[in-house]
C-alpha cells in the first residue's frame with residue numbers, strides 16, 4: 539500500500555518558495571491551533587496531560603490506534619478547502635496556490651476530526667504516551683549503541699562501509715552476550731520517561747539504535763532481535779524510503795517492525811548535513827520527515843539522529859520547536875542528563891566490535 543494525498547506529495551518535492559511559504563503558514567497555524575494531543579516541551583501542565591508509566595522492565599512504544607490523526611498539513615488544507623466552499627477566506631488571485639489564503643479566518647471548531655488511513659493494527663498496541671519533564675534534574679548512565687549496516691559488506695566495500703557494517707553472525711553474538719550479562723533493551727521513550735519523570739529502568743538497560751534505515755536492518759537485524767525478545771530504534775531517511783530505494787527499508791517493513799516494538803524515528807529527509815543552513819531549510823527537514831513518518835506509521839517521531847552527526851545551536855532550536863524530545867549525536871559516551879536532551883551521546887559499534895569489546899564498552903563510565 540502506498541498512501542498518496544496531495545498534502546503528502548506536496549512535502550515530497552524539493553523546497554520552493556511555495557513550500558517555504560506553506561511551512562511558515564503551517565507553523566503559524568500550529569501556534570494558533572495547537573497540536574492535537576501535543577503539549578509544551580519541558581513544561582508541566584497541571585492536570586493537563588495523562589502520563590502512563592512503563593512497568594519496570596517493560597518497553598513501551600508509542601503507537602496510535604489504526605486511525606491516524608490528521609496532520610497539520612492535512613488539517614490546514616482541509617480547513618482552507620472548506621472555507622473556499624463556503625465562500626469565506628481570501629483565495630489567491632491566480633487560483634494556483636491552494637495554500638496562500640489568509641489564516642486568521644481559520645475556524646478552530648473543526649480540527650478534531652480524524653482521517654481514516656489503511657494502516658494495519660499493531661498486534662497489541664500500548665497507548666500513546668506524552669512525556670513532560672517534572673523539573674527534577676536527573677542523570678542516567680544508559681549506553682545507546684549506534685549501528686548502521688547489519689550485513690557482511692560487499693567485496694568492493696571501502697574502509698568506511700566496512701567500519702559501518704556489523705555482520706549478522708557478530709550481531710547475534712553481541713545480543714547473546716548482552717543477554718548473558720543481564721542487559722535489557724529499552725526504548726528511547728523508556729530512557730526519557732526515566733530522565734524526565736523518574737520512571738524506573740531495568741537494572742542494566744541498553745538502547746540499540748540503527749542510523750540510516752538500511753534494508754538489512756529488517757532482513758538481518760529484526761529476526762535476530764525478535765528471536766530474543768529485544769527491541770531497537772531505527773533512525774530513517776524519509777525521502778529514501780519514499781523513493782523506494784532498494785538498499786533502504788520500505789514503509790511496509792517499518793510498519794511491521796513498529797508493530798513488534800521497534801521505534802521508527804527521524805534521520806532527516808535526505809541525509810544532507812543540517813549544518814550552516816537557514817531556518818526555512820531546517821524546518822523543511824524537521825517537519826517534513828516528521829510528517830512523513832506520522833503519515834505512514836500513524837506515530838509521531840520524537841527523536842532525531844542528526845545526519846552525519848553534525849549539529850549546531852540553530853538545528854537544536856528548530857527540532858526542539860517542532861517538539862522533538864531528544865536528539866542524538868555521534869559523540870561517544872553513555873551518560874545522559876535532563877539538562878541537554880538534544881545533544882545526547884552514543885556508543886559506536888564497529889565491524890570489529892567483538893563481544894568482549896562490547897562488554898567493555900557497555901560497562902564504561904563515560
Ligand SMILES: [Zn+2]
Nearest residue numbers: 749750845846
Ligand atoms: Zn546517517
